[in-house]
Amino acid sequence: MGWGTLLYYSIADAQQPLRADTRSTATNKHSGGGTFRLDINALRALSVLAVLGYHLKIPGFAGGFVGVDVFLVITGYLMTGKVLAELAAGRFSLWSFGMLRMRRIYPALAVVVISSAIIGWFVTLPGEYLRHLRQACYALVALSNFAFDADNGYFAMAAQTKPLLHTWSLAIEWQFYIWMPLVAALIWRRALPSKSRSNVMMGAFLAVGFVSLAWCLWQSHSDMMGSAFFSLRARAWEPLAGGLIAVSEFQRRRENTPGLPWLTAPGMAIGGWVLVAACIIYPLPETHWPGPLTLLPILGAALIVAARHQADGRGLLGLPFIQRIGDWSYSIYLWHWPIWVFALSWLSFRGYDVNAREKMLMVSASVLLGAASYYLVEQPIRKRRVFWTERRLVSSASIVFCSLIAFTATAFLNNGFPMRLPEYLLAAEEARRNGTPRDECFRNSNSAKRAAETYCSFGSEGVAGRPTAILWGDSFANQYLVPISSAALRNGVHGLIATQSACRAFIDDPALNSGDQQPCREFNRSTMDFVLGRAEPSIVVIGSNWGSAIEISALVDRLLSSGKTVILIMPLLNVGFDVPQRWMENQARAGRALDEWKVEADPVLTMSSLRAEISKILDKYEDDPRLIAADPFPLVCEHSHCYLVRNGQSNFRDSAHISNVNATQYTGMFDAAFRLAVQATSKATNEAD
Incomplete structure (x- = not known):
């Protein structure tokens, strides 16, 4: 889309004037009175x-x-x-x-x-x-x-x-x-x-x-x-x-x-x-x-x-x-x-x-x-x-x-x-639904959203309504809102939603981020000021479509040094094609339902270079319990293969984002992450006292 996938450019015909039934090219008139051009x-x-x-x-x-x-x-x-x-x-x-x-x-x-x-x-x-x-x-x-x-x-x-x-x-x-x-x-x-x-x-x-x-x-x-x-x-x-x-x-x-x-x-x-x-x-x-x-x-x-x-x-x-x-x-x-x-x-x-x-x-x-x-x-x-x-x-x-x-x-x-179409195509149709979780709270690229409050809430009510966590990032963070909300509720975590379309989480730097859109830079600055300006939220869940680990490392360093506990959502897969669409095409050619589709876990698909760089960050803080990795990779991939479709359900709604229909499989991952985060936060608070 040039801007996204749009490239939608179309034309409108500037309407022709009414011509006479019989005309000569030189003398025929527009309905407005001028010669036909x-x-x-x-x-x-x-x-x-x-x-x-x-x-x-x-x-x-x-x-x-x-x-x-x-x-x-x-x-x-x-x-x-x-x-x-x-x-x-x-x-x-x-x-x-x-x-x-x-x-x-x-x-x-x-x-x-x-x-x-x-x-x-x-x-x-x-x-x-x-x-x-x-x-x-x-x-x-x-x-x-x-x-x-x-x-x-x-x-x-x-x-x-x-x-x-x-x-x-x-x-x-x-x-x-x-x-x-x-x-x-x-x-x-x-x-x-x-x-x-x-x-x-x-x-x-x-x-x-x-x-x-x-x-x-x-x-x-x-x-x-x-x-x-x-x-x-x-x-x-x-x-x-x-x-x-x-x-x-x-x-x-x-x-x-x-x-x-x-x-x-x-x-x-x-x-x-x-x-x-x-x-x-x-x-x-x-x-x-x-x-x-x-x-x-x-x-x-x-x-x-x-x-x-x-x-x-x-x-x-x-x-x-x-x-x-x-x-x-x-x-x-x-x-x-x-x-x-x-x-x-x-x-x-x-x-x-x-x-x-x-x-x-x-x-x-x-x-x-x-x-x-x-x-x-x-x-x-x-x-x-x-x-x-x-x-x-x-x-x-x-x-x-x-x-x-x-x-x-x-x-x-x-x-x-x-009923017009074969029933086996409907699962793919369900997977590619475009609605993003809590859409009213998800900011568009102009940093605008339908919900009136600055940050929408998820999870439990918390103590006196005070937030204990915040989800910060782009659509690759927002896509996990359903399992994150369930896990937060189980662990008594009251969270806030700070997610914006096409805006990865980063520490804004005038030199390094001059090429980023101004609404995104302003959003990240305001979110960072909010997080660092108060004791709560003490848990920061970050996830984004990062291109390199340098920004992740700088962000993690800043948050940890400010006394925050960080849950880092690891990248999943970059499939490179629309999974539900390709699944429908494969089933249409086969003339039957295909309930399982796995592909080889090659380095491009698994983004192995980026994952290796992030692992070095995690190794640097291996003795700090306040940095917790939430890795969805093992839930989708095993041995040398990754499942794009399993048990008749697509794991993705496009070429990279998880499908809403299969999002609950990540609840256990975030449940464990929140338990560790709550424990690490309590321990840090007790030591400070």
Whole structure:
């Protein structure tokens, strides 16, 4: 995910204007009143092919995710121009504008959403199917960006398991279609007579765009969850870049003033094409996108749109193939991602590699289905308005949405219809559930959590409610909360939870930790201050995804020298692949349940080098009873093999984290560790007295 496993980048088609049934390429009109721009249609074609190539990992499209940004510039230009033309003509209606957008977007989207739900019935596991149906409902009401943002945590499903992930960008467009016309209409009707309406609108759009860009740049550095990716607040400046060009052109036409000759020079357009192409080819960093580098494709797209070079199609941009891809781009975009997700799942389950042939078949299927959708769905509904009246269109959309809601509710009541699939696959489905223990207490990468208290509690109530222990670390510590809580309760230990996603426990050092995220550094500083600033908690349980023992040694030294008792959770395994997914694939190929799966305990799997370094730390303190190792390794591995699956249950929920269904097997380990820790703490207290 660039940022995690995300790499979810998708595009939204900047909607094409309604064309006449019979058109000449030079004289046909936008619904807003301008000539049809074949250069924009060509830019649309390039963008959809870029995203298609990026998602299918085709060489030459390393930065193809910028297609979404290019499309947003196009949609901002076209829709702002249309709204201004309607306002100037005195016939603008928010309802009519919304219906035009609905007529353009909804039918093809509904076909893809319903098709994905039908296909998912046959190939999707119950838990994933429920998530897919819920996301489908959000997609049909233009709120899927919020749904996918909420599902964008450290344990969120991989992008390749979300067939409708790409609809987040359509949601952003719809939200732009709501507020932009409202602002434009308000300014148009309220602007002072002495002021030029277009000047006021230009100033308002510039102000909103500047604030959005500033927010985007700030979020790209401060938001570790990547929420800006799905946020209109962080992306509004992108369609407004196109909108400002439309306002400027509108203003020049009304005032009959010449444009800037240098801006419309062929060299500017060529520079824009080169810049967009370079962004598509070059492997731009996906993390913290959108951000400062997003300015590059936006600038390139804006130069192309503003220059109007070969707008009449006299040249390469007017080639029939390019124009047809531009025509079909919205439907290609809608179909390409579900095709990729479902095909990848089918091939993976059967043990096939995704090579060049398979990728070309997926590209062909995306283009063919896109063309079919354009001619069979998009065009008939846009053209046959005598039959597809506004009332019939709204009624049909309502029926589709209500039917999907009813089916989704039924699916939730029936737990995703598990009877659809072989029963032996359900254990793997249970193991890969994404919920982390005490999720409300587990901080995200921005150091935020749902629970109000600073530290949630676990175990017993303790003496007068005072905490005697604290669990400190990242998800590799938090994953043991169930057995830790049970063991703490048995030993009368009242504990606190101090865990944060993707944030290993360390002593913050300005020089050594300058590369770590600021929220993580602040979290570790505050936790260390809390632990060392009082006698209780006296027991510190630490666990993390450490890369070296140096940080562990420094942390243990500091805690022990401060009089604390330390329970060090040893690393388990680094499998390197999704265990439940691979287990499902193996069972599907075998056609039966596989209740046991063990692999050779090689040094990479067991992280033997790191374990050896940690053992040296333990040896250094072998005479100090206040350092206690909690090692889960012997519970999973024996002799020369490690069990990924045992007794019909997976030991892991992904490639490294233990599964919730099998977590109780570690209760005895923590029970013994807490007994020793309580004894060591009592002894140290007595000696001090």
